[in-house]
Amino acid sequence: MPANTEFRVGTIKDGEWMFDLFKRTMQHHVESAWGWDEQLQKESFKTSLPIKQFQLLCIDGEAVGGYHISYNEDHLLLNMILLEPDYQRQGLGGEMLTRIKSQAKQLNKAVQLSVLKTNPAVDFHLKAGFEEVKSDEHSIKMIWVA
Numbered sequence: 001m002p003a004n005t006e007f008r009v010g011t012i013k014d015g016e017w018m019f020d021l022f023k024r025t026m027q028h029h030v031e032s033a034w035g036w037d038e039q040l041q042k043e044s045f046k047t048s049l050p051i052k053q054f055q056l057l058c059i060d061g062e063a064v065g066g067y068h069i070s071y072n073e074d075h076l077l078l079n080m081i082l083l084e085p086d087y088q089r090q091g092l093g094g095e096m097l098t099r100i101k102s103q104a105k106q107l108n109k110a111v112q113l114s115v116l117k118t119n120p121a122v123d124f125h126l127k128a129g130f131e132e133v134k135s136d137e138h139s140i141k142m143i144w145v146a
Contacts, residue, residue, distance in 0.1 A: 010054035029116045033138040078113040111144040
């Protein structure tokens with residue numbers, strides 16, 4: 001990871017940008033699975049994924065992506081991992097996953113996630129060592145165990 005890279009907790013000021021990043025990178029996947037209702041997506045994103053629980057990846061002080069995890073009794077749930085398109089395929093998503101896995105190891109917990117089948121992140125997660133445990137019409141549930 002570049003030396004000018006750091007993580008920080010999301011703030012209220014980051015909320016609109018993070019939803020916009022979600023919309024720009026995920027809308028076509030969500031739309032193909034269930035349709036896209038802008039107001040519903042915005043409210044759901046805001047209430048289900050509070051910005052203050054995001055870890056934002058910053059380069060030169062500028063946020064370029066981030067992730068949101070929930071802590072459950074026996075696992076970490078990776079709810080979302082997002083990266084600006086200009087920064088994708090440069091190893092930064094892998095760095096975020098490495099950080100998440102390291103935290104999971106320290107807590108002695110597995111990492112679980114769900115990814116839409118149309119999302120290229122399916123291959124990203126499989127290459128990162130996640131295994132498919134279940135799938136339905138639209139999504140694949142995966143797990144990583146240290």
